[in-house]
Amino acid sequence: MKKAAIIGGGVIGGGWAARFLLNGWNVSVFDPDPEAERKIGEVLANARAALPALSDIPMPPEGELSFAQSLTEAVEGSDYIQESVSERLELKHRVFAQIQQSCPDTLIGSSTSGFKPSQLQEGAANPAMIFVAHPFNPVYLLPLAEVVPSAASDPEAIERAKEILREIGMFPLHVRKEIDAHIADRFLEAVWREALWLVKDGVATTEEIDEAIRMGFGLRWGQMGLFETYRVAGGEAGMKHFMAQFGPCLSWPWTKLMDVPEFNDELVDLIAGQSDAQSGHHTIRELERIRDGNLIGFLRALKERNWGAGKVLREHDERRRVAFHAAPASGAPLVMAEMQVLPGWIDYNGHMTESRYLFAASETSDAFLRLIGADMDYVAGGFSYYTAETHILHLGEAKLGHRLTGTLQVLAADDKRLHVFIRIQRGAEVVASVEQMLLHVDMQAGKTCPAASSVLDRLMPIAAAHAALPRPDGAGRAVGQRKS
Structure with missing residues (x-):
């Protein structure tokens, strides 16, 4: 390491x-x-x-x-x-x-x-x-x-x-040219100075300023930045129209960016007092967890769209996925997904809801399909694996904040079929198992067909390595059948 x-x-x-x-x-x-x-x-x-x-x-x-x-x-x-x-x-x-x-x-x-x-x-x-x-x-x-x-x-x-x-x-x-405070903090300093004046002059409270940011332009900046946001604001005519429309106001005395309010105890007490009233009912650790949860949701939305910071997350996944592809076939179930039970995953009992177990299984099987090369580029070429049958067995409970791991064992595979057994685990405890049969499909013809050799070259060595594994408990069970 x-x-x-x-x-x-x-x-x-x-x-x-x-x-x-x-x-x-x-x-x-x-x-x-x-x-x-x-x-x-x-x-x-x-x-x-x-x-x-x-x-x-x-x-x-x-x-x-x-x-x-x-x-x-x-x-x-x-x-x-x-x-x-x-x-x-x-x-x-x-x-x-x-x-x-x-x-x-x-x-x-x-x-x-x-x-x-x-x-x-x-x-x-x-x-x-x-x-x-x-x-x-x-x-x-x-x-x-x-x-x-x-x-x-x-x-x-x-x-x-x-x-x-x-x-x-x-x-x-x-940053190609060194400068005091680099790039991003120069923006933050400008906004901070103006915010201090707004509070000092009684125009707005700390909470009202924060609301102005997080309810409005902060959401735009998080996914488009400054110039791209203004380009859109210019309409079909783009940035030139925006500059022509709003450029003249740069000479108006709207802000006090070149002036700083006197930093004294009165200003400190004013800012600190309003901040305490705004957020003092939370501890710093609570605020950090709230912040992190919000950032995760925002970043995952950007990741789904391959945009902004989400593109960085996708590229980081892809770099690590290359190492997965290069790994030899494993004689043990493959760890394919790491997840966390989020607030939207739980039901009125405080437990992870049924649909999320299927979601966890889908994350695990999708990761495996990407591993063997049946990814979105493969789908774009007109071929995919379709789930033909699923059986889920609930064995334990997952609650808010629990860390879950999805492992996958190949039970059988040929050129058209893929039979897998997925375990959703919390540590060593299996909280659910999901058995799936997938069929390889020519999407345009609407019928099964052999998978590409590039996919089979990755899949079959894993299937051979997993053939020596014991058949999992629960594999082949029907609904209502006894567990043992």
Whole structure:
């Protein structure tokens, strides 16, 4: 396994640790805070509940997490280092100097939201290995990482860093010219300044400003960004019409972006008091879980449409699916899906509803069909596997938040038929089994036909490997038949 060293275990450092760990990297954390292990443990608990819900194929085996007693111990043998200490330049310089005493040629990404890479590289033993890799919270869910090099950076090292970030499911946005606060935070700073004035001047409360964002343009920005949103606003004439229509208002004194309200105790108390009234009935951990659940729903909707951040999720799945395809035929049931029981999955009894067991089985069988090459491209060519018969046996209970695994065993296969047995498991407990018979169909002719040789070349070795497995309990059962 590859190793990532995380220096600084706060909210951002903990998010980086979770992102690497859940994508199969070993992670070593150094943070002198005696509460660091507890804090990262809580971030990891949120990440373990959230990140797998975005993936349509099994997550890799989780890496090993360790807490180092020194910075040198943490970085020893690391393939990648992420620095997430406090935003004090002199502190970062001390950290880089100590890292490069033992790892002068290892990539060091900095989570800084404000400093330029040239500032970070000042006095470094090997400035070419230091760059900005600025993420967004929660790091384990949001894919963006602003990758900012300087003139002193090694271009090959930057490309290697970007590939590592893609490997853990992130979107490395290469910022071609270094600038204070990079790209995204400059937008946030502008909006933040205007929001402070609106609260200070009594125009709006913190809650009203948040409602304006999340009920309106925030939803548009999340899937189209700024310029694409305005292009649509221009109608059929597009961006030129929009600029002609709204360009003149840029000279109007609408905003106070070049002016900042005085930062004093009165302003702090005003903002903090309104924020407490707005959200104080939730703990921070509760708000994090609410945020994560909302982000999962939003990101999955984008993923279904292969749009925006959802495209990044699809591409990350596909990269890991290639490794699945390259794996040899297994003599054990294949782990094909990792799922989590979400609020929309439960019924009035608080249990996972019947339709979701079938959905879980469908996720498992669909993943297997993709594995053997009967994917959407195959369907586009006019061929597919159709489910001819299904039998579901309920053996246990799944409740809100439970993690489920879908495994698949091939009972029999030939050129036209595929007989599979799916287990939906919570840990070692099988909560449901689903037996399916699928037929390979020529969709245009509307009748069965032999599968393509490329599909059979992947399917038949798995079927042969599974032929030696014991026949599952419940296979071949009819409705109402005794379980034993």
